[in-house]
Amino acid sequence: MNKSIKYSQGIHEAFTYLLENHKDFFVIGQGLWSPWYVGETMKDLDKKYGKERVIDTPISELAITGATVGASMSGYRPLVVHPRVDFMLLAVDQIVSQAAKWRHMFGNKSKAPATFRAIINRGGEQGAQHSQSLHSWFSHIPGLKVVMPYSALDARDLLISSVLADDPVIYMDDRWLYEEEVPREEIKLIDLKDVKPNIIHPGDDITIVGIGFTVKKILDTLPSIKSLSINPEVIDLRLLNPIDYTIILDSVKKTKRLLVVDGDWSSCGMAAEIICSVTESIHPNEFKSMPARVTLANAPAPTSKELEEIYYISQQDIIEAIKKIY
Secondary structure, eight states, rough: OOOOEEEHHHHHHHHHHHHHHHHHHEEETTTSSSSSSTGGGGTTTHHHHHHEEEEESSHHHHHHHHHHHHHHTOOOOEEEEEEEEEHGGGGGGIIIIGGHHHHTTTTSSSOOOOOOEEEEOHHHHHHOOOOOOOHHHTTTTOOOEOOOOSSSSHHHHHHHHHHHEEEEEEEEEEEGTTEEEEOOOOOOOOGGGGGOEEEEEESSSSEEOOOOOOHHHHHHHHHHHHHOOOOEEEEEEEEESSSHHHHHHHHHHHHHHHHEEEEEEEEEEEEEHHHHHHHHHHHHHOOOOOOEEEEEEEEEOOOOEHHHHHHHHHHHHHHHHHHHHH
């Protein structure tokens, strides 16, 4: 076995573990039998575990999501794959009005432990209808847990955690991360209730919180940040709903500065939520400078390559934000 693991391989290994060890688990969605449609993440799983457990479907987001939610209410732990989160909006009633409300409406006597895998596709001149993330949207809904892993190990372990949780979970993976590679570790079975933000680079000068792909963007910017004689503490959020703020608050109390980098729109976004929650707990007088955020502009994604280079978050955007704070 390789000593390293790619993000896409982590997802594949999570599916392998679940199909091997949990007979109440199955996968349903579009393009699951294709060798390329969802990358390496599901390659040959139908051949190994059967097409009755890895189910390729016609293109009807509403139908396959409804089937998934119904199966979860009937004793299964299913996962539905949406190859583009953009088109998962066609099934939002099943997710938001049904699955997310089920335990609440039935006094915890019935549950809907469905997992909705939402794949993020951005860049490549795909345009406004194929380039959304929408993680802030779903994080707004009580009853839904929202997972957005950055590392290959989390892509694997948190996918397993999502399926084994008793709540419906939005699991969001980003194609921009599929080739990212880290040293391999054994599978860790983690209760989703115990997942907290992760400090992936300790520092004393500024707290920088990233979400999903923006964690990579922050880490890629580290040499430039350190060239300014600034040692940042970088935090990977991991679980977007609910958020355990303990680690973030402890970090900000130490550094007295906060920057949130989020690859979603600024209006009503996760960056705004994190900054607001932190400032509700830490008095403004304790900050050395005002918290700040780096996000996408409040505009749909452009199609042209030249405009995409301006639209998506760059290392320079992060550096300029830090200069204003520090």
